[in-house]
Amino acid sequence: MPSGLLIYRFVGRELRNRFAGSIWGGFWALFQPLLQLAIMSFVFVRIFSARVPGLGAGDYAPFLAVALWPWTAFADGVLRATTSIQENAALIGKVAVPRELLVLSSVAASFLIHIAGFIAVVLVLALMGTGIRLSGLLPALLLYVPLLTLVAGLALICASLQVFVRDLSQALGQLLPLMLYCAPVFYDRMQVPPDYRSLFDLNPFTFYAETFRAILLDHGTFDNGRLLVACVVALGVLLIGHVLFRRLKPHFEDFL
């Protein structure tokens, strides 16, 4: 079991790697999301005049933001962790470092960065007087726990398969945007033809997009049953990831 200090150092290393060489360093972690929010508000609200039925014109930006930032943490977490073993091949061949640590510290770094961005965006939106409930911020952060569990599981699966099948990271780069468009992030499930609505439940991110909105915007309902299902799914995926990773990790060195 890796020590707390080792985990701290590895996550620190990951964070530094992401901002390595940039002058403003960690400042980007907060500035980037705000800039992105401004651009998206302009494009979607001013140019496309995007509206969600039942919501006002000014409500689209927060509607999109509270689901898009968790998605970024999800996609970035999975994608970066997938190549984490491969990219640390030099370390793996020379030092007896716990292999899981490389994957999990990559996921942790992604979440730390994007949760910071999420908080910044939520605070700015609240200050601008949109319909965001600040009291929902803490429950929203708690919702990141099952999301993190799910991503950790997916990351362990993808990282161990990536060592053997290098095409995986390429395929994920295509699959993840597809998953984003097939989740109610840019639109509401109610805008979809009724025949397809139930299909959205197959997408694991649908629950998170809708629940973040329910918590922070009172849009839609918060369903305890669905939360339970999401937690079970997240733990199941983590278990599968753990078993698969443990099975394959003795052979990583041979295939790197």
Added chain:
Amino acid sequence: MSALLVRAEGLGKSYPKVYRSRDRLRALGRLLLNGANPDSISVLRDIDLEVRRGESLGLIGENGAGKSTLLKLITGVLTPSAGRVTVNGEIGALLELGAGFHPEYTGRDNIAMSAALHGLDAAELRERLPQIIEFADIGRYIDEPVKHYSSGMIVRLGFAVVAALKPDLLITDEVLAVGDESFQKKCVRWMQDYLDAGGTLLLVSHSMYHIQKLCRRACWLRAGEIVMQGDVFDVTQAYLAYHEKKSAPAIIEEKSSAAGLEFSVADVALNGIRSESPLILQWGDAMRVSARIHSRDARTPALAIGIIRVDGTPVYGVTTDMDGAIPLRVSDHEYACEIEFEALALLPGSYTLRVHSMDPEGVRLFDTAERSFVVRGTSRETGLVRLPHRWKSELGMEGPA
């Protein structure tokens, strides 16, 4: 008997043959279904090895013999494909140049990272950091990114970290060779102190000098198998003899070309033995060198004898010319000469003897023949030879009145 620190039983390692990406997919399928990993190239087979606490073991062998693989299996960087290895203690390993260092980070940051990897907590690191920086002795480079380091500096830093950890078992893999003379000496001195304090060492080196200096036992690997294991002198001698034999065809060629020389060394025997393998002497034994010289023009040659230590340090050289000795004429073109060193003053170690044929004037050197020999013994004196000496027990005997 002290406690067992490392135990390897039937240890083996093989790498899967993967040439195309399709092979990787097939290998993945096999691993998932039954855990077996067929179609592999074996690099290490049936290794049985035991290292006890306080022991020092040298691993020797040619390139590709499996030395580094064995070390990686012991440190846990690699997973064995057969057998098992158990280690009962903390390992400090210096496996490869810059092992685990991040090129973008400064030396200081990398020290912190390595220390964490070796399980040092923040307080212990703070306490040992000055010591590490002092040992590495790379000046202001400690705050520069490691990518700007020379390979010698990387080794300095790596060794300094491992030295500060004081591990139960120290493993180094031919990294000393990169450091400069003074750093090598510093490391060797440190390793000797470490061994004196009860440390355990596993050393891979191509320098028989380092192996013999630091290790009591040696293990010779060839093509993934142990050829010989035991006392360091026996194993290194056998290993060197193997190398001499390997390069023997080249020597024969030289000889045939040497036959055309005016004066060539036709034959050398040490204490009457002609074998290529090293002669083993006990400390203080006599050594007799008999040489035959072929003289093309039937002129009487001169002969030079030189002794050098295995690391190349010259010890002694003398010629027939200097001493006024004249080689004996055996036939028209054959001359014989013998020199005896009675009670050889050389300290225990490995040496090479060189016989050179020279022109009658003792000016030009024509041909060279080499034989190696080992002086055995348990003397703890240092240097090359024992100088005649006497300790005076009363001081001031010769002092001013």
